[in-house]
Amino acid sequence: MKIKGFLPAWASLFSFSVVALGAQYLSLLFPTLAVPLWLWPFLLFSALQSAYYATYYLSKRTPWLLCLIELALWMVPVYFLSGRVMQVFVWNAFGIFACWIMARGYGSQFVFMERVADYLGDQGASTVSWEYESLSSNDSLHVPMTYFWWRLWGCAFFLAILAIVVHNRDVQLDALVTWRLRVLGSMAVASGLALQAGSYLFRLQILWGYAKADVSASLRGVWIRNLGIVLLLGVLLVNLAPVDYWPLTAARMGEIIRRLATREFTISLEPLDSPERLPSAGGPPAMGFPQQAAGPWGVLLALLIALLVGGMALVILVVLGFVLVNLIGGELERLKGLPRLAVQVYAGLRDALRTLMGSLRTLGADLKWKASSKKQTGSQEFSPKTGFARRSAPLPKGVRAMFRRIAKVSARKGLAFHPAQTASEFGQVLHKHLPSAKNSVEGFFSGYQTVRYSKQSLSAAAKEHLLQLGEEIIKEIDGLEKGDKGNGTDVRE
């Protein structure tokens, strides 16, 4: 799938929705700046024309005059449709120009991204990525990914400011306007995110094409699925989140600090939604800070707010980290700044959860094992001094059976033989806890290794000697107090 054909369409859709939404908000604030419905198709088609023209035909040698003629062709019908009223025409023409120039910028960047690949020269395929990175670190030849990123944020910031201002001015919105705002807002978010993701894929496709990489056929499906999820989340977020949900505004923060300084502190977090509640200079304090005596509840509330803010930041970072890890898992090491922090926070949280789950599983397994071993030794009598008295069962005959018996006895004293331990590692643990049986431990475990892993067979005398050493070890282990178990040491060490 070649993404290049879709990118100008997304760019123009994004340009259109941002300009149209901005114009809609401005018309709510200043009714004289109303946007007529007939202008909307002009905005959209001028953006489409500009983006596709810039992507496929525009070059550095294209004369400026041609661009001016191109723009004039859009302006002439707008002039007549505006009723030849200069004030109306200027506003409408400004909208067309904003859409056209924004889409033109995106189109030029697509061309620039392709040209960066040409600068690579005849480098071998394996060095393409490094060369690309070195080009990206050069200011004059930067890879324009940041261009898309900053434009997306810039537009989002611009629209968010407009939305909050409109909200705080208590502008009455009828159903049609609300519907328009929602549609345009969703379109802006969806096309902006699609453009960001598409430009990233476009960059990769340039690299893959140059390196003649064999890209998995399933990539298209995965990419479309992930993009769909992100777009859906973005659109839901924009439509469901209230405009002025942030509990701390600059005015409210200033007031909290002032109150803390003058030791008269009680906070109310009622929404700051009407201009008459703003604090007036010299007048009585507004903003929902009743004049009450200072108390510890104020500080507690401030702490809660700080926790709330921290928690929200953490949640945002985790969600961003999740999205980044799942979308661009292969190139995470190139991330910097906030995206890198988000990935680190997400990965840290994920690891912490995994560790917790692993510990719970281990605990469960240990409890299970203890229950089963208790069942096995249930018939044995327990003495506080010696622990479980050994049953008068027949003694094990082989060295391997003796090893099993040592493992069982030592487990009762807390020196459990871990499945990932080798016999000699287990021997070292016993050696540490039974210094008086040093020779017996060394002799037995060395002999056990030979019996267990070599083809040699032991003589009867040697076998008898090993069994005797084993008995000595068991006696020493029996002599261990319960408190000796492990001495805080990990048995796997």
Added chain:
Amino acid sequence: MAQTSVNRVAEFGWKMKENIAQVMVGKEAAIEMLLAALLSDGHVLLEDVPGVGKTMLARALATSVGGRFSRIQCTPDLLPSDITGLSVFDQKQGDFVFRPGPVMAQIVLADEINRATPRTQSSLLEAMGEGQVTVDGHTYRLKRPFMVVATQNPVEFEGTFPLPEAQLDRFFLLLKLGYPTLDEENQVLLRLQERHPITDLGPVTDVNHVAELQHLVTQVYVEASVRDYVVRLVRSTRTQSQVQLGASPRGSLALLRAAQALAALGNRDYVTPDDVKHMATAVLAHRLTLKADSVLRGVTAESVIAELLHQVEVGAEGHQTRS
């Protein structure tokens, strides 16, 4: 395998260690692993910061073994033909004559291998993997034993080309020497005060003897549970959550052979799980490709192997192993 054969391997190991210890202070574990690689017919990559004795260790090994030794100083302008050799026109004979390159030796030291371009690095692949070199359509068999000891500096990136995975996989071991301790560094200064002891170093064995010992090492007995442990350990690297690409079956083979060599050097004719654990990091770590997010969090291949060694069941007495 007879005990007398194991004794010969152990004696060889002892002599070699004594000889190399004349120029290398400390680093007994690294020397032992290097010898294990030599006896396993494998190639070694020494990776560490400059000045810790990588090249000296390789030179000392080559001198101790005897045989034909060559050194390739890798630079970005080194060409594949500078390694494999090339055909030149001999005017007397009126024909092209093949001039063998430095790879046609028995111990080849490829110094700073990551400074050579990928194209040149890959010219070593055939020699390391197949024990042969093909130039101008002719295939030349390399004399056995053949060992490449390559060094690389992991801290410099300017003008270097990281080794591709395919080539890393062909290295039997990756060893890191690390800085010497205080006493060791004192010893180094004392020994090198007048002249470098490498100039006085002589061979303690010959290449035919090494080839014979290489065959003996393959006869070291491996009990079924130990072989099973090797397989499970290597397979666990493929399913570990932090690893993108685990060790290949070549890794299993290398780990088993390394354990056999270590057992023989320890004067044993059988392999224990301790031998496997001892060699696991050096044999497997460089064969793993970690996930990008794991790298970001500072996870290393060595830490992954260490974690797996604590998780994978050895299959000793009293425990059922999970397949």
